[in-house]
Amino acid sequence: MSLTKIKRANQMTEQIHYHLSNLSLFQACDSVFIRELARNGHLLCMQKGQLIFGRGESANRFFACLSGTIKLFRETSGGVQAVVDIIHAGQILGESSIFHTHIYPVSAECIEKTDLISLPLALLEDRMRQDTALAFAVMRMMANQQRQQDHEIENRTLKNAPQRIACFLLGLIDRNKTGRITIDLPYEKSVIAARLGMQPETFSRALQTLKRDLNLDIAGTRITIKDIQNMAAYTCNACSSEFPCA
Amino acid sequence: MSLTKIKRANQMTEQIHYHLSNLSLFQACDSVFIRELARNGHLLCMQKGQLIFGRGESANRFFACLSGTIKLFRETSGGVQAVVDIIHAGQILGESSIFHTHIYPVSAECIEKTDLISLPLALLEDRMRQDTALAFAVMRMMANQQRQQDHEIENRTLKNAPQRIACFLLGLIDRNKTGRITIDLPYEKSVIAARLGMQPETFSRALQTLKRDLNLDIAGTRITIKDIQNMAAYTCNACSSEFPCA
DNA sequence: CGAGGGTTTGAAGTGCATCAAATAGTGTGG
DNA sequence: CCACACTATTTGATGCACTTCAAACCCTCG
Numbered sequence: 001m002s003l004t005k006i007k008r009a010n011q012m013t014e015q016i017h018y019h020l021s022n023l024s025l026f027q028a029c030d031s032v033f034i035r036e037l038a039r040n041g042h043l044l045c046m047q048k049g050q051l052i053f054g055r056g057e058s059a060n061r062f063f064a065c066l067s068g069t070i071k072l073f074r075e076t077s078g079g080v081q082a083v084v085d086i087i088h089a090g091q092i093l094g095e096s097s098i099f100h101t102h103i104y105p106v107s108a109e110c111i112e113k114t115d116l117i118s119l120p121l122a123l124l125e126d127r128m129r130q131d132t133a134l135a136f137a138v139m140r141m142m143a144n145q146q147r148q149q150d151h152e153i154e155n156r157t158l159k160n161a162p163q164r165i166a167c168f169l170l171g172l173i174d175r176n177k178t179g180r181i182t183i184d185l186p187y188e189k190s191v192i193a194a195r196l197g198m199q200p201e202t203f204s205r206a207l208q209t210l211k212r213d214l215n216l217d218i219a220g221t222r223i224t225i226k227d228i229q230n231m232a233a234y235t236c237n238a239c240s241s242e243f244p245c246a
Numbered sequence: 247m248s249l250t251k252i253k254r255a256n257q258m259t260e261q262i263h264y265h266l267s268n269l270s271l272f273q274a275c276d277s278v279f280i281r282e283l284a285r286n287g288h289l290l291c292m293q294k295g296q297l298i299f300g301r302g303e304s305a306n307r308f309f310a311c312l313s314g315t316i317k318l319f320r321e322t323s324g325g326v327q328a329v330v331d332i333i334h335a336g337q338i339l340g341e342s343s344i345f346h347t348h349i350y351p352v353s354a355e356c357i358e359k360t361d362l363i364s365l366p367l368a369l370l371e372d373r374m375r376q377d378t379a380l381a382f383a384v385m386r387m388m389a390n391q392q393r394q395q396d397h398e399i400e401n402r403t404l405k406n407a408p409q410r411i412a413c414f415l416l417g418l419i420d421r422n423k424t425g426r427i428t429i430d431l432p433y434e435k436s437v438i439a440a441r442l443g444m445q446p447e448t449f450s451r452a453l454q455t456l457k458r459d460l461n462l463d464i465a466g467t468r469i470t471i472k473d474i475q476n477m478a479a480y481t482c483n484a485c486s487s488e489f490p491c492a
Numbered sequence: 493c494g495a496g497g498g499t500t501t502g503a504a505g506t507g508c509a510t511c512a513a514a515t516a517g518t519g520t521g522g
Numbered sequence: 523c524c525a526c527a528c529t530a531t532t533t534g535a536t537g538c539a540c541t542t543c544a545a546a547c548c549c550t551c552g
Contacts, residue, residue, distance in 0.1 A: 055486060074400045074486035082400040082486070099382075099389035106396060129378045135385070136345075136375075142388045143345035149395040150352060154320045154328040156402050157443045160507070189531070197403045202508055204532055220517085220531095240301060240320035240328070406539070436498070448540055450500055466549090 016041040016117055019066050025092060025141065028133040037119055044116040052093070052108040052116065059097035059104045061118045065089055068114025069187050071195070072106045083194040085145070086111075086187075095138065098125050111191055151241065156197050159238045161206035162213070164196045166235035169223065170243055181228060185221045262287040262363055265312050271338060271387065274379040283365055290362040298339070298354040298362065305343035305350045307364045311335055314360025315433050317441070318352045329440040331391070332357075332433075341384065344371050357437055397487065402443050405484045407452035408459070410442045412481035415469065416489055427474060431467045 017038035020026055026034055044063075046052065052063060055074060070087040084106055087093050097104050098121055128135040155164050172183050185192065193203035210216060214231050217224035225231055232243035239245070263284035266272055272280055290309075292298065298309060301320060316333040330352055333339050343350050344367055374381040401410050418429050431438065439449035456462060460477050463470035471477055478489035485491070 074396060076404065076484060076486050078483070080404055080484075082403040084396045084399055096389050096392065099386045100393065105389075105393050129382075132375045132378075132381070135378070135381050139381070139385055139388065140345045142385065142392065143342050143351075146342065146388065146392055146395065147346065147351045149392065149399065150320060150330045152399060153330055153395065153402070153443075156399070157328040158322065158326055197399075199509060200531070201510080201533085205508090208532090237324070238322060238326075240322050434498070445541060446499070447501085447542085451540090454500095 012043060013038045013041075016043060019117060020064065023064055023090060023092065025137055026134075028137060029127070029131065033123075033127055033131070037123055040120050040123060042118040044118055046110045046114050046116060048110055048112050050110050052110065053104045055104055055107045057104050059094060059100075059102045060121050062092060062094035062097070062121050062124060063108075064092050064117040064119065066115040066117060068116075069111050070108050070114060071111050071191065072108050073194075074106055081194065082197075083191070085148075086191070086195055088186075092141075095121070095124060096142070097121065111187055151239075151245070154240060159235065161196075161198050161202050162209045163235040163238050164198070165192075165203065165206050165210055166214070166231050167239065168192065168196060169225070170228070170231060170235065170245075173225075173228070173244070175244055178228070180224065180226055182222060182224045185223070189221075258289060259284050259287075262289060265363060266310065269310055269336060269338065271383055272380075274383060275373070275377065279373055279377070283369055286366050286369060288364040290364055292356045292360050292362060294356055294358050294360075296356050298356065299350045301350055301353040303350050305340060305346075305348045306367050308338060308340035308343070308367050308370060309354075310338050310363040310365065312361040312363065314362075315357050316354050316360060317357050317437065318354050319440075320352055327440065328443075329437070331394075332437070332441055334432075341367070341370060342388070343367065357433055397485075397491070400486060405481065407442075407444050407448050408455045409481040409484050410444070411438075411449065411452050411456055412460070412477050413485065414438065414442060415471070416474075416477060416481065417492055419471075419474070419490075421490055421492075424474065426470065426472055428468060428470045431469070435467075 017035060020034050020037055020041070021031075026037075046068075052070065053059065065087050067089045070093060071083050072085040072087060072093065073081045073083045075081045087108070093108055094104060102121065128138060155167060159167065169183060172186065173181055189203055189207075190200040193200045196203070198206070207218065211218050214234060215226055217226075228243075236242050236245070263281060266280050266283055266287070267277075272283075292314075298316065299305065311333050313335045316339060317329050318331040318333060318339065319327045319329045321327045333354070339354055340350060348367065374384060401413060405413065415429060418432065419427055435449055435453075436446040439446045442449070444452070453464065457464050460480060461472055463472075474489075482488050482491070
């Protein structure tokens with residue numbers, strides 16, 4: 001490598017190191033490990049629609065989402081998708097393939113411009129074997145995802161479309177806010193619809209129902225909720241957990 | 247303790263030790279640990295309908311299912327339930343409360359006569375911190391559960407009632423059998439219905455549809471499948487994974 | 493044999509999907 | 523900066539899958 005190339009590589013490593021040290025998952029990890037990760041990390045800038053990995057592909061890298069949004073989904077041979085989760089900045093993805101014989105168990109696609117760091121699974125796996133705190137952090141993460149999935153199954157079983165939307169909106173609310181609240185939908189309505197297991201048309205109509213029943217103000221992608229308690233009653237009565245249900 | 251009481255206690259410990267050493271989760275654990283678990287284990291014999299633990303209760307024990315069947319579910323204040331999983335002999339339950347501030351994240355109820363061992367969570371947790379292999383075994387288990395849940399969400403999103411039942415039946419089939427196959431439903435139809443997210447009436451009717459479309463023989467709780475490939479095509483075409491997908 | 497829970501069947505209603513078309517919104521190149 | 527093209531969203535009309543409620547049936551077990 002030329003001197004300028006080395007310099008640029010070092011800068012890149014610095015940048016990656018900075019981002020990694022901000023991830024909650026690595027909070028308890030020592031700087032040596034994070035530095036090693038950084039040296040082996042690639043910065044990826046992906047566009048809306050780009051596939052990060054596909055279900056069934058062999059996996060030797062996992063990813064940290066720095067900015068943007070990613071949908072995790074399963075897809076039939078006919079091309080129909082079931083969205084399983086949505087990943088935001090600060091979260092990681094692909095790590096669970098460690099436990100699936102290094103095969104990605106779902107597909108991941110960017111649903112807007114997204115910055116990622118690609119990292120070797122082997123480093124994480126090795127480190128987890130040595131560092132109990134890291135292993136437990138991963139387990140805590142997995143356990144939380146599991147609880148979320150349980151909640152999702154409950155939602156699909158017990159709630160109708162407007163209630164599922166209301167539940168989703170409540171999840172977007174900053175915990176310690178109160179009174180009148182305005183929300184900007186974090187991504188396309190059709191994606192939210194898929195995430196909630198309904199068609200875009202149903203989403204649109206269900207949102208109208210919600211507007212009528214709960215007296216919401218809706219302007220395009222911006223929604224104002226006047227009475228949160230009312231909304232919580234509307235959806236949480238059909239659910240095992242109460243607002244705020246994280 | 248009297249001598250006979252001590253003797254009886256030792257016998258009990260022996261019995262528990264025997265069962266624990268057969269659990270796949272503890273295969274890699276040394277005998278000392280299993281013995282310590284056994285000393286602190288209680289044998290529980292529960293009847294159909296008995297609650298093992300309730301969602302939200304504080305947790306300091308987990309359980310190993312020796313025989314019988316347990317449903318994990320979430321329940322609204324109105325008493326409606328969403329069945330999240332069904333636990334069989336050889337599996338454990340309640341362990342994930344370690345990662346939820348020692349609160350059970352779901353409720354567990356026996357749906358038939360069931361034998362359990364109750365064990366202290368603290369022992370498992372401590373041991374996981376020392377024994378990486380055990381920690382990884384737990385993670386593998388959690389990862390598998392997660393994949394199952396993803397599959398379940400896909401099922402509920404993409405499959406109709408008859409297809410979900412067909413998928414369930416395929417999951418009961420011994421992998422290396424072929425040709426004409428007879429299955430006995432492992433528990434009440436209404437429980438299967440709940441597990442699949444449908445009403446008992448819907449289950450009954452959907453099973454008729456299946457019988458008609460796939461030419462099944464159905465006698466009460468016993469079902470004979472004449473053409474597995476046909477059945478796989480029927481349900482797996484609406485799914486991201488192919489038979490056998492377990 | 494009778495009681496009680498589980499299952500099936502029937503009739504009716506409802507929520508969501510589907511298909512089609514109109515409208516709004518967004519980004520692009522002239 | 524506007525006009526056009528393309529995508530996202532909404533709206534309408536219709537059909538179907540599943541739910542709900544009610545009653546009959548079946549099966550098991552005391």
